[in-house]
Amino acid sequence: MGFCTFIVRFYLIIGFIINCVIGVACFLIASSIKSFNSDFLVVGEYKEAQLVIAIIFYMFGSLLVISTLSAMVGFFFDVRYLQIVFTFLNIIFFLLFLCIFLFTVYADNYVSKELSDQNCTIGPLKVTNDVFDTAQQYWCKNIDVQGQTVGCPCNIQNKSQWSPDDQAILSTYNGISSTGTNSVDSCAIFQQELNGNSDEVQFLKLIEETFECTGICKGDIIYYFSDINRGPTDTTQGCYIQIRDYIFYWLGLCHIYSIVAFSIELASTIFTLINFWIIKKNKQKQNKTQRIYNKDID
Structure with missing residues (x-):
């Protein structure tokens, strides 16, 4: 059990660092979206959504960093409610990144369809x-x-x-x-x-x-x-060709980011649950040992 505990704790340390990196990446994405030249967004609704999406990523990144730092305190000082909150948020993060991944897949297919006409007789261009x-x-x-x-x-x-x-x-x-x-x-x-x-x-x-x-x-x-x-x-x-390649380049970056992020969040959730199981088993073992000790004294 000691070795398993070591492996889980080691992963959690690495996972916390990676979680913070993902949060910082959210800040960078938000900054890029905010500074993105809106003239590329010919459709008015896209321009209006630009600031909203940037704010969402700022909030998401802040929540990731704060929850990760809180979880580090929770796991290494055995603050149970912080561990539970982190696990709950991790599941939410995993689902959100999974949604982003699915959206990039949809967007890739959508853009491929919309930009299928190189003669510009149909489509957004x-x-x-x-x-x-x-x-x-x-x-x-x-x-x-x-x-x-x-x-x-x-x-x-x-x-x-x-x-x-x-x-x-x-x-x-x-x-x-x-x-x-x-x-x-x-x-x-x-x-x-x-x-x-x-x-x-x-x-x-x-x-x-x-x-x-x-x-x-x-x-x-x-x-x-x-x-x-x-x-x-x-x-x-x-x-x-340049416009199409430019769009697919950014979609590709979002695609890779979402895959890495939701994989990390999924792994963090799994290892967090394993850590709970180890803690539970250790307490059961301690209680059993205590009962045997008390019985021997009696």
Whole structure:
């Protein structure tokens, strides 16, 4: 029994440390969620949920750390009610992390389904892709519309950044001039055509700055929503692959975190219950020894 007690106590020490690490990880996740650029969240409801989720993780992390420190006192100074509270909370933590794990599995399948169309004819990126299509009609172009010249003349100051082949493509743009603008932000006709899609514009600007590409399911050799004089885009295929990989990267991290966390919480719960069983057996043994001793005295 002594060896089993040693193993259980040794695991509990390691488990307490890991529990605290998981709690600190909750703080880091909450901080990341809070500082996450909300322009990536085109849907308004997601932006509103961002702060709420961050607060939940802050509270969850605090509860993990506090309960773990209390449990250390409970187990090593034999404070029974702290042990019981810790065991109860451990079961709750295990179930919560299991829910997070199941949610990441669901989210992975959901995102795979929603981003299955690389042509952006359906799914959440369709509206954003439509905004880019609108910009593409006017950017770096002078268009004759009912006898009036409209569009967004652009100002490319140094064409040498583009390859000879790209420069040949640039020569087909009829709106490159020294009086042009550096992005569609200053394009009056584009602003008129937005129809309330300012969130999508911020999203398109952000993905240009983050992934160095433009558009969603089709791209171009020039930037639209950020400074055109940054040079050519990394790819003319659009940002679809980069966006998808970025989402799956974060989902993967959440997936791994939840697996590790609920495995640790499950193991902690099991070893905590074993520890209770050992304590009970030791007390039964002590009581039996005491009864035999008392009988011998009598």
